[in-house]
Amino acid sequence: MKLVNITPTFIAIFPAIAILPIIKQLIQDLHIGGVETLLRFFSAAINPSLDQIVLSNALNGLIITIATAFLAWFFSIFIGTILGILSSNIFWEIFTNNSYIGIAIRRLLSIPRAIHEVVWGLLLLQILGLHPLVAIIAIVIPYSSIIARVIANQLDSLDNKSLVAINQTGADSASAFITSLIPPLFPLFATYAGYRLECALRGATLLGVFGLGGIGTELQLSLQSLEFNELWSSLWILGSFMFFLEQILSYIRHANFSINLKEKDVFFIFIIISLLIAIDLISLKALDIDLFTKIELHQLKLPTIIELKTAFIQLPLLKLIFTTLLLSVLSAGIAIGIPPLGLMIWPGKIGGQVQSFIWLFFRLIPPPLTALLLLLCCEPSISLAALALGISNIGVMGRLLKDNLSQQNNSLFNAVKSVGAIDQISWLYGKLSPQSKSYLAFSAYRTDVLLRETALVGAVGGIGLGWQLQESLSSFNWAEVAVITFTFITLTLIGESLSDKTQEYWIKGTRDLSLNCSLQT
């Protein structure tokens, strides 16, 4: 009889073990002098700069970031929806009776999806120069293809009985498609589009950290000059806005507005979005940012076959791939394992609220800035990069877990508690267990995202493909850039396929799969 049965509950917590080698390495690399600076950073949290110029810069930065994120989000949704319909099997089956074109478009779209928006930003910066549109395009490219994938999957998973019924009434293919398959997409928009807006805001902040303007640039400049009070002014302003946005989006997600969407509601949403776009453009113009400035294309010297071959031989690709994977595994370990471990250790209401607050800040500070903060007191290393990347993802995973736990009833928890179990055990068996499979399915998706995000912290850790890409970009070695980008794409596509399989495995037999989880895959 096989007595070993490793439960998903255990698997959800176990990855937290990755924190041990990371802490060991960081303690070895610690230089005490920097700890004082780090403490100064934390104490500045309660004493942010209230200087009018600092506040006005932070606010202007936030306006630029919001405008960039909103415009990028809008175009991503628009383009992504069209691409999503065009890449679905069902669309081509209706119009041409075979789905090959849909499959081909889907495969093609996996390439822009495989590259992180920051990498797109850095590449576009070389081609378009410092044009205000760079940040927007850098977000639109990967996001439209991610949205296209979600929409295509959703369309193909819909029950096509209504389509068959409408077809039988003699309706033409186009009206049959619009009538039967578009309305079921509305609930998807209400939840997924909101989530994407949050992602776009984080993406736009990140691009700022890499020099593309907005509040990210303000954060980066304050940190580089060790002006922690100014840094906290920007962080509190950004944090307040993020919190406000999260609350609104959470309200929309739970209110199920989309179920009985009427024509006038669609018109109302259209007016609001048009107004917001107009406000964005006016605010950017007021800050002397003109999106309609003429784009001047910089000629790129395309690498020859020989140059590509040389780059391929000279680059330590195996080592770069290995360190990239190690970085992903370590950061995924802490991002997945720490939130359930933390909630298990401190499961009460107060514990939950304190941890939620910490997670909000973890989500807020972009990973490259966390890495720079850690660099104040530690040597650059793979552990430092993994911790920086893991910390911001702990924020994302923690919020998701808590959101799903809050929708779960307490019956199992009460049952375990009634046998006299301590709170920690009651939480583990009664709360985490029923959520564990959907949490692990989402973790698989997050690991896939993390692999892409390694490009963000590679530079500070001096490791991985991300670091090499930035090195090659700054030395204009286009052959190396091409080889690394190709390797990155291959790696992320393999990662994506593995993540899909893992998600399928966990989703199978899940009793209460959260909407978040199914939609974000």
Next chain:
Amino acid sequence: MTELLELSKIEIKKGNHYRLRNIELSIHSGEKIALLGKSGSGKSTLISVANGSLKPSKGIVKWQGRNLRSLSRKKKISIGTLWQDLRLIEELNVGQNINAGTLGKRNLFWALRNLLGTIESRECISCLKAAGLPKEMLTAKISQLSGGQRQRVAIARLLRQQAKLILADEPLSNLDPKLSQEIVSLLLYQKTKYSISIPKTYLISLHYPELINHFSRVIGLKNGEKVLDRSTNNLNPKDLDWLYA
């Protein structure tokens, strides 16, 4: 007989509606009590109050003379509950679920080890067999079990807990007559089985009164109030007709 559980002036109110009102109840060691009443009469609420998972708006629940709320967790183990929806953990196998009955006596590390595989399998198998299931079922997944098998796993978990008082919320409502009879005979007539000692004090809620002859005392609830409390021998059939009218 020693008094085990005492419910005094219990009241549960939701808005203007009383789910339980002025409940006075003592349960003594060795009693086998049938809790009767129509759907919505307050049977499940009373069981939740008695096991401490629901805090009453008014009144006090005492276990062996001490307030249930301030009872140490080691003492809470003495009250075992067989929930109407069973509350088995689908993500754990049968053995791990049975072990969940002893979590009140364990520390966090033991609980974590149980999530890696069935530990103390000999004890689990005894409980499994006492509940009428073959030992091979120890590693089965909960999702693969039939309704009756799930019911028995929940009983095995209860036996593993080694409680002094069993509170059961309509444990027989979804079972066929043969299975109901088997479970009644296991819970109410056996003292030990496969070296597992079977508790001797019960409060079992029943939807219909067919099986009350197996019990020593009958309590009837109507609209959240205790309207009947009599030994089975002194029960008048008219009382039951009135209770279900």
